Amino acid sequence: MQNPAGNYWQIRLDSVKKAFEQNNFDAYVVNSPSEAKDFVLNALIPQLAPKIISWGGSMTLGATGLMPALLGDSRFTIINPYEAGISPEESYERRRQSLLADLFFAGTNALTEDGKLVNLDGSGNRIGGINFGPRHAVVIVGRNKLVPSMDAAMARVKNIAAPVNAMRLDKKTPCATTSFCQDCSSPDRICNFWSITEKSFPKHRIKVIIINEDLGF
Numbered sequence: 001m002q003n004p005a006g007n008y009w010q011i012r013l014d015s016v017k018k019a020f021e022q023n024n025f026d027a028y029v030v031n032s033p034s035e036a037k038d039f040v041l042n043a044l045i046p047q048l049a050p051k052i053i054s055w056g057g058s059m060t061l062g063a064t065g066l067m068p069a070l071l072g073d074s075r076f077t078i079i080n081p082y083e084a085g086i087s088p089e090e091s092y093e094r095r096r097q098s099l100l101a102d103l104f105f106a107g108t109n110a111l112t113e114d115g116k117l118v119n120l121d122g123s124g125n126r127i128g129g130i131n132f133g134p135r136h137a138v139v140i141v142g143r144n145k146l147v148p149s150m151d152a153a154m155a156r157v158k159n160i161a162a163p164v165n166a167m168r169l170d171k172k173t174p175c176a177t178t179s180f181c182q183d184c185s186s187p188d189r190i191c192n193f194w195s196i197t198e199k200s201f202p203k204h205r206i207k208v209i210i211i212n213e214d215l216g217f
Helices: 006-023 033-048 058-066 064-069 090-098 124-130 149-167
Strands: 025-032 053-054 076-079 105-106 110-112 117-122 136-142 195-196 206-211
Touching: 006 025, 006 206, 033 058, 033 064, 033 136, 033 206, 053 090, 058 064, 076 090, 090 124, 105 124, 110 149, 117 124, 117 149, 124 136, 124 195, 124 206, 149 206
Parallel strands: 025 206, 053 076, 053 105, 105 136, 136 206
Antiparallel strands: 110 117, 117 195
16 A cells, blocks of 8 residues: 555544534544645635634644734734733733634644544633634644543643643743643643533534644644
């Protein structure tokens, strides 16, 4: 067989796509970050017709180049909580405002084979935007976040996603030194709010775009 690894991932991602659809999400599989960007700009946004757009922090989302494209489009009001130079207070206020956007973008820490999203947040704005508030939420995720079970999802979040993000953000947490969770009480702790999204409610509100590449943490 030519390209057995590609065939392996196509089978797995097609299966998880069906699982998400059975759980009332809209789900899509694309081959690259640029394909994800094109799909959002040329298919989803014309369909959803948002006026106000915002997002939660995500390295995978950043890899698509989608945010700069939206920031340069005068059709939309953009709430950007991560704009360079704004104060922490302004960033926090924009995160609050983003919960009333028409369209909210985010990544996810893990997704399970049976079609669930698992996340652990520092301030809660990302999981808030995914689960309630914005009219539509789009979750963009790399294949490396796929795990077989809920236990595996939580282990992945605690011992991969959280330590690496603590390192990325220069947080003074134990996991930034040890590389695994120690359930700390550090003032810099970024693990405060768990979210397990088992189904999209209302049906079709949450859309999951799975990229057939390893992306993000």
